[in-house]
Amino acid sequence: MRAMDLFSDTDLTLQSLQAVIRVxxxxxxxxxxxxxxxxxxxxxxxxxxxxxxxxxxxxxxxLISGPGCPVCVTDQKSIDAMITLGESPNRILCTFxxxxxxxxxxxxxxxxxxxxxxxxVVYSPLDSVKxxxxxxxxxxxxxxxxxxxxxxxxxxxxxxxxxxxIMNYSVWMTTKLVExxxxxxxxxxxxxxxxxxxxxxxxxxxGEEKYGFLPKEYGMSGVISGFEPVxxxxxxxxxxxxxxEGKPGIINDYQSVVTKKGNRFAQEMMxxxxxxxxxxxxxMGVIPDSGLVLRDRFSLYDAKKKFQISMDQPRKTKCRCxxxxxxxxxxxxxxxxxxxxxxxxxxxxxxxxxEGTCSAHYQYMRED
Amino acid sequence: xxxITEEQALxxxxxxxxxxxxxxxxxVKVGDYVLLHAGQAMTVVDETYANESIKEWREIIxxxxxxxx
Ligand code: SF4
Numbered sequence: 001m002r003a004m005d006l007f008s009d010t011d012l013t014l015q016s017l018q019a020v021i022r023v024x025x026x027x028x029x030x031x032x033x034x035x036x037x038x039x040x041x042x043x044x045x046x047x048x049x050x051x052x053x054x055x056x057x058x059x060x061x062x063l064i065s066g067p068g069c070p071v072c073v074t075d076q077k078s079i080d081a082m083i084t085l086g087e088s089p090n091r092i093l094c095t096f097x098x099x100x101x102x103x104x105x106x107x108x109x110x111x112x113x114x115x116x117x118x119x120x121v122v123y124s125p126l127d128s129v130k131x132x133x134x135x136x137x138x139x140x141x142x143x144x145x146x147x148x149x150x151x152x153x154x155x156x157x158x159x160x161x162x163x164x165x166i167m168n169y170s171v172w173m174t175t176k177l178v179e180x181x182x183x184x185x186x187x188x189x190x191x192x193x194x195x196x197x198x199x200x201x202x203x204x205x206x207g208e209e210k211y212g213f214l215p216k217e218y219g220m221s222g223v224i225s226g227f228e229p230v231x232x233x234x235x236x237x238x239x240x241x242x243x244x245e246g247k248p249g250i251i252n253d254y255q256s257v258v259t260k261k262g263n264r265f266a267q268e269m270m271x272x273x274x275x276x277x278x279x280x281x282x283x284m285g286v287i288p289d290s291g292l293v294l295r296d297r298f299s300l301y302d303a304k305k306k307f308q309i310s311m312d313q314p315r316k317t318k319c320r321c322x323x324x325x326x327x328x329x330x331x332x333x334x335x336x337x338x339x340x341x342x343x344x345x346x347x348x349x350x351x352x353x354x355e356g357t358c359s360a361h362y363q364y365m366r367e368d
Numbered sequence: 369x370x371x372i373t374e375e376q377a378l379x380x381x382x383x384x385x386x387x388x389x390x391x392x393x394x395x396v397k398v399g400d401y402v403l404l405h406a407g408q409a410m411t412v413v414d415e416t417y418a419n420e421s422i423k424e425w426r427e428i429i430x431x432x433x434x435x436x437x
Contacts, residue, residue, distance in 0.1 A: 006422050016429060152408075
């Protein structure tokens with residue numbers, strides 16, 4: 001059997017579970033409470049829920065989901081602006097599929113599309129450049145939502161448009177960076193954590209050394225982990241071992257794809273096209289330098305400059321996604337969970353996205 | 369990874385073939401496994417490390433004793 005298949009092997013998963021439970025019990029004995037970890041990445045949230053690991057470890061480890069689902073952390077005003085952007089003739093709005101059903105203050109992109117607006121789901125931002133090439137009489141806008149894994153690919157789309165001299169193409173950038181979000185959470189001090197399970201794919205781009213600030217400045221430990229059941233469990237085990245040793249550190253438990261310095265080519269592309277910007281996060285406000293926007297010399301491709309859209313303050317709802325992404329409450333604590341809010345009738349983005357915490361709990365962790 | 373051109377490569381994804389971008393992995397060779405995201409290869413998978421990490425993890429599990437489940 002190939003190593004990559006073994007990471008989801010049932011026997012090895014069960015043995016790994018036992019090992020994690022054992023070390024969690026040691027932690028409990030030493031500190032008289034269960035360890036509390038945050039998984040920063042939305043794909044980890046889903047993987048923990050889908051594999052059943054989160055439920056199985058309920059009595060042993062407290063796992064809190066963090067601000068790692070790109071759609072969920074996008075503030076409501078920004079979502080409303082993106083939907084409005086698509087509601088105009090002579091435009092084709094392109095997006096990743098996750099955005100289509102995210103509720104805006106009035107309606108979603110899906111509703112806007114049903115009303116006749118040209119809104120298309122693409123697999124890659126580069127597909128949207130092709131659409132621009134094929135539709136020279138229309139403005140094509142790509143909704144550039146994402147963390148460090150996706151951001152380099154947005155720059156490839158700009159590079160492609162530049163290379164082909166395409167003028168009817170732009171990207172609506174609402175990108176987010178992981179480090180400033182982790183810092184903001186720790187600085188706010190609202191959520192009490194023992195350590196982090198660090199995002200595997202973001203780390204592919206940014207590298208292991210990116211997290212040096214955690215032990216150095218916050219005395220916090222973290223483990224970079226993969227997404228298969230055995231990888232999730234091995235990551236947790238190693239995080240607890242670090243805590244029991246009492247020496248804060250970072251372990252790269254995903255070295256098959258994550259290097260110390262990350263992907264140099266992707267980082268160079270980000271640096272060439274983009275510059276830091278204070279992005280607004282759902283429930284967290286504006287965090288300085290927490291996103292990347294196009295440098296001035298690429299303004300031609302900047303949809304925010306090309307199409308000035310001003311939005312009213314969004315309608316207030318009872319949705320508590322803002323607290324969910326800060327790790328302050330579990331989905332079950334929201335009065336709307338599984339009542340007014342379900343995947344078929346989502347009230348907030350956390351119930352829609354394939355990486356959303358409410359969606360993960362609804363699909364895999366409901367008691368009824 | 370099946371065939372490679374300057375910016376693209378033909379890959380096998382669970383039995384179906386598709387073209388992916390390889391600008392971020394100029395070192396990629398035919399036969400390599402890559403991690404894909406939105407149509408781009410983001411890194412070449414180091415299979416040697418994957419094998420070693422499984423071996424090391426089995427060792428850790430073996431060392432801890434007695435079933436808890
Ligand atoms: S259950 Fe629905 S309304 Fe409640 S926080 Fe989650 S997405 Fe928002």
